[in-house]
Amino acid sequence: MLNSEQHMLNVNDIHLSVHVAGPADGQPVWLLHGFPECWYSWRHQMQALAQAGYRAFAPEMRGYGASSAPMTVEAYDILTICGDIQAAMTHFGHEQVAMVGHDWGANIAWYLALLEPERVKVVSGMSVPFGGRPKRPVIDMMRERFRDRFLYILYFQEQGPAETELEADIPRTLRILMHGRPASGNGLIADKPADSRWLDDYVDPQVPPEWCPPEAFAVYVETFIDNGFHGPLNWYRNYERNWERTAHLAGKQVEQPAQFIIGDRDPVAALESITIERMPNVVPKVEQHVIERCGHWVQSQKPEEVNTLLLDFLRRHY
Template structure:
C-alpha cells in the first residue's frame, strides 16, 4: 500500500497542508474536500487512485486542520481559494491534472476548470453541481425565499453566531451533521424561525454513522478542535465577493470531460435540482450518476461505487 506523505506548502500568503500518495511519476489527481470535512474524507479514494498509479494530492483547504486559517472573511472568496490550488500546482510543477471536489471543494474544482482550461484536463464534482455564474449572487435568492424561515447558509452569515453553536461540542456537531445529511432528511432549510439555531432541535445519535469508524471520526474531531469553525464558515460569507470576482467568467462553459456524482438521499439534490438539470448546458461533456441509497457524504458512504466510477472516468479521459 502506498504511504501518505504530509507536506506544508507556502502558497498565496498561507501555509497549505497537503497529503500526497502514489508513484512520483503518476498523473496528478487533486481531491478537494468540503464542509465540515477534511482531507481524510478522501481516504478510500486516495488508496484506490494511488494503487492505480496516480499521484494523489489531498489538501486541507484554507481554514482547515494544519492549513492557515485567516480570521478575515474576505480571505475566503472563491478566486482566492482557487489561487491556493493554482499556486500549489505551480510549486509542484503540475502541467496536466485531474481536479475532483466534493461539497465546497466542488465549486473550487469547477472554477479551476474554467480558470485553467489547459492544465485542468478533466474535472469532477461530487454533491454540488455547476450551473454557470448566476445573474445575481445566490445569497440574494436565499434571502428572498427564506425571509421568515431558517436556512443554514443565512444562519452562517453573522460571524461568531454559528461558530458559538458548532464549537460548544465538536463531536456532537459532527455526529449530527454526518447523520443528518445522509438519512434522506433535509436539515439545511427547516420550518422554524429564521433566527433559530441550527442543531438545537436534533437528537444526538451518540455515535458516528457506520461509514465513519472511530479512528476516522477522531481525525475529523481533531481537525475542528485545532482552529474551530470560523475559517470553514468564512467560505459561506463570500457569495457577493465571489460573484464580483468571477465577472469575467460569466457565460463561460466548462468544455473538459466532467464527472458529476450525487446521492439520491442528499438534501443538496433537493436544493440544487434546477442547477443539476441545467448543468449539461454549461458543462456539455458532463457524465452524471445518481447513487441509490446514498446521502451527502458520498465518497465515504459508498466508496466502492465512487472509486469504480472515478477510475473508469479517469481511464477514459485522463491517460498519459
C-alpha cells in the same frame, strides 16, 4: 491502510497542508474536500488511485486542519481559495491534472476548470453541481426565498452565532452533521423561524456513522480543534464578493470532460434540482451519476461505487 505523506507549502500568503499518496511518476489527481470535512475523507479514493498508478493530492483546504485559517472573511473568497490550489499545482510542477471535489470542494473544482482550461484536463464534482455564474448573487435570492424560514446558509452569514454553536461540542456537531436527524425538514431547510439556531432540533446519534470508524472520526475532530469553524464558515460569507470577483467568467462553460456524482438521498439534490437539470447547458461534456441508498457524504458512504466511477472516467479521459 493508507500510506501517505504530508507536505507543508508556503503558497498564496498561507501555509497549505497537502497529503500525498501514490507513485512519484503517477499522473496527479487533486481531491478537494468540503464542509465540514477533512483531507482524510478521501482516504478510500487516495488508496484506489495510488493502486491504479495515479498520484493523489488531498489538501487541507484554507481554514481547515494544519493549513492557515485567516480571521478575515475576505480571505476566503472563491478566487483566493482557487489561488491556493493553483499555486500548489505550480509548486509540484503540475502541467496537467485531474481535479476532483466534494461539496464546497466541488465548487472550487468547477471554478478551477474554468480558470485553468489547460492545466485542468478533466474535472469531477460530487454532491454540488455547477450552474455557471448567476445573473446576481445567490445570497440575494436565498434571502428573498427564505425571508421567514430557516436556511443554514443564511444562519451562517452573521459572524459569531454559528461559530459558538458548532464549537461548543465539536464531536457532537460532527456526529449530528454526519447522520443526525432533524425534527423537521431535511436539515438544510427547516420549518422553523429564520432566526433559529441550526442544531437545536437535532437528535445526537451519540456515535459516528458506520462509514466513519473511530480512527477516521478522530481525524475529523482534530481538523477543527485548533482553529474551530470560523474559517470554514467564512467560505459561506463571500457570496457577494465571489459574484463580484468572477465577472470575467460570466457566460463561460466548463468545456473539459466532466463527471458529476450525487447520492439519491443527498438533501442537496432537492435544494439544487434545477441546477442539476440545467448543468449540461454549462458543462456540455458532463456525465451524471446518481448512487442509490446514499446521502451527502458520497465518497465515504459508497467508496467502492465512487472509485469505480472515478477510475473509469479517468481511464477514458485522462
